[in-house]
Amino acid sequence: xxxxxxxxxYNVPPTRTPVGERDTSVPNPVDIFQTVFNYVVxxxxxxxxxxxxxxxxxxxxxxxxxxxxxxxxxSECLEGDYLCFxxxxxxxxxxxxxxxxxxxxIRERLGACKQRxxxxxxxxxxxxxxxxxxxxxxxxxxxxxxxxxxxxRTCLMxxxxxxxxxxxxxxxxxx
Numbered sequence: 001x002x003x004x005x006x007x008x009x010y011n012v013p014p015t016r017t018p019v020g021e022r023d024t025s026v027p028n029p030v031d032i033f034q035t036v037f038n039y040v041v042x043x044x045x046x047x048x049x050x051x052x053x054x055x056x057x058x059x060x061x062x063x064x065x066x067x068x069x070x071x072x073x074x075s076e077c078l079e080g081d082y083l084c085f086x087x088x089x090x091x092x093x094x095x096x097x098x099x100x101x102x103x104x105x106i107r108e109r110l111g112a113c114k115q116r117x118x119x120x121x122x123x124x125x126x127x128x129x130x131x132x133x134x135x136x137x138x139x140x141x142x143x144x145x146x147x148x149x150x151x152x153r154t155c156l157m158x159x160x161x162x163x164x165x166x167x168x169x170x171x172x173x174x175x
Contacts, residue, residue: 068094074152092152096143103139106132 077084
């Protein structure tokens with residue numbers, strides 16, 4: 001494009017908007033209200049909030065990494081110790097949720113490997129498939145057949161019965 005030598009032919013808009021001159025000497029009531037509001041309401045609230053934030057910055061609390069102490073197992077609770085029963089049940093539920101998430105993460109890894117490898121998935125994802133089989137077998141051994149309403153007591157009884165069956169199988173190898 002050829003450059004136009006005649007710049008005066010085109011009106012260029014001003015780069016800054018002109019400020020109108022004040023016609024009165026009376027102060028603007030909006031400015032007075034804003035100033036009073038800033039000193040009476042905003043400044044104290046801002047000071048208190050900054051002080052609280054400074055206090056919280058000293059001791060940070062990460063709510064998403066809550067660590068529970070390990071409580072005694074249900075088999076270690078004394079008879080009639082209902083608080084121990086409750087804590088053991090809560091611990092069992094947390095352990096079950098963690099185990100469910102472990103199985104789900106391994107399953108997602110296997111799915112991602114299969115998606116990534118395509119036709120070669122059987123040979124290249126064998127390690128992930130074997131790990132998923134081990135994890136699901138361990139989960140099934142511990143929590144399988146408990147149903148939705150399973151609790152720590154039924155899980156403990158299931159483990160006890162499985163141990164008794166294994167002991168019987170060791171004593172009678174002919175069967």
